[in-house]
Amino acid sequence: MKCGTEKSEDRIREAAKRVFLKKGFDGTTSRDIAKEADMNIALTNYYFRSKEKLFLEIFKDVLEEYFQSMLTILNKDIDIKTKISEIVDNDFEMMKREPDLVIFIMNEMHKAPQRLFPDMSVFRQVRETYLKKQIEEGVANGTVRPMLLENILPLIKCGVEFIFMGKEIHKELFMMNEEEFAKYAEEQKEHIKAMVCNYLILA
Amino acid sequence: MKCGTEKSEDRIREAAKRVFLKKGFDGTTSRDIAKEADMNIALTNYYFRSKEKLFLEIFKDVLEEYFQSMLTILNKDIDIKTKISEIVDNDFEMMKREPDLVIFIMNEMHKAPQRLFPDMSVFRQVRETYLKKQIEEGVANGTVRPMLLENILPLIKCGVEFIFMGKEIHKELFMMNEEEFAKYAEEQKEHIKAMVCNYLILA
DNA sequence: GTATATTTTAAATGATTGTTTAAATTTATC
């Protein structure tokens, strides 16, 4: 009844995630997924009804993965400066671990935002984070520049994510090989921390 | 011999650019392009030999378009602070005028960097810009934080390009409609100018 | 104005797409 079932379903899901992340929805064929999972082509539709349905499931997971670890940090009871540093570090590690994730999310949402459902509770969680309260208190007592969470968060995240999303361009543009880029990215990470803190914290 | 020729070829090129920018290489079919240009499907291959060749031509143009207006500013004889402001403004206008351009470039280079030729003279032009000299002089006399062009340029560009590339995510995440996002982006633009100048210029 | 070269067309090419079918196999239930 359900012995190897979850295994097969999960194998397809994991294979599909790998392929979708690398090639995008349009660049991925059902046969690519079946081959990556080393399973029969018909099983994709047996378990997930269609390529589109499978993609939507995976996209939801990927979007949660993108926000989840950041959320934990945003809610930690540490000072803002440390928090910014941890967010940047976390972003950095994520981009190294999953280099396709952010460009994948942005590209798919850019091409077809309407199909990727708005019932994401993660979005609400990000809006109602403890960092928001910290910022509001900081602004009130004059230690933080008067800004909203939605202005601050992208400033923290854009630096690291931008250079990794555009990794190939930056490598080409500034004539770096793989290890030179790695060193460069580390430098850039520290600049971002310092720059954002400089701007945000009115000490 | 060559009456309506250039017209047809250019019509296809322009149509292809629109479709490729919107749907990406994988998401675009030869029929999409023919339909957009309102021409027979066979003409794409008659003028450009293949979808791939047509794409490569257009990608080269798009990459130049991305760097060209910035290059002009980088070489202007104005002080660094003004220059940063103009780069950010220029980026901002580009993202409004061509919202698909940057995410298109990054996504295509991310998926298949090797096929997109390294003979881009624009890259060299960016590396050898007048701003580089300005920075070196500023660093030497202590008015500019000790950094290289390759560290500074992404800091200037990431802010605006990031929020526009992730426009749909930001709209969803912070519950903004189109006009709220426009206002938000303007705010963000000014924050970026101030933040980068604050960090870079050691007055 | 005829001959030649170029451009455009409709139709077809074979390969690949997502998806379905129905039979074969494995697993669970009694």
Add this chain to the structure above:
DNA sequence: GATAAATTTAAACAATCATTTAAAATATAC
């Protein structure tokens, strides 16, 4: 261990893909 349910398989489906063909239409050359 027989029966039923769930899973896996090979094969096929129609649709669409990029590309090619060869004829028709148009422009150019003399």
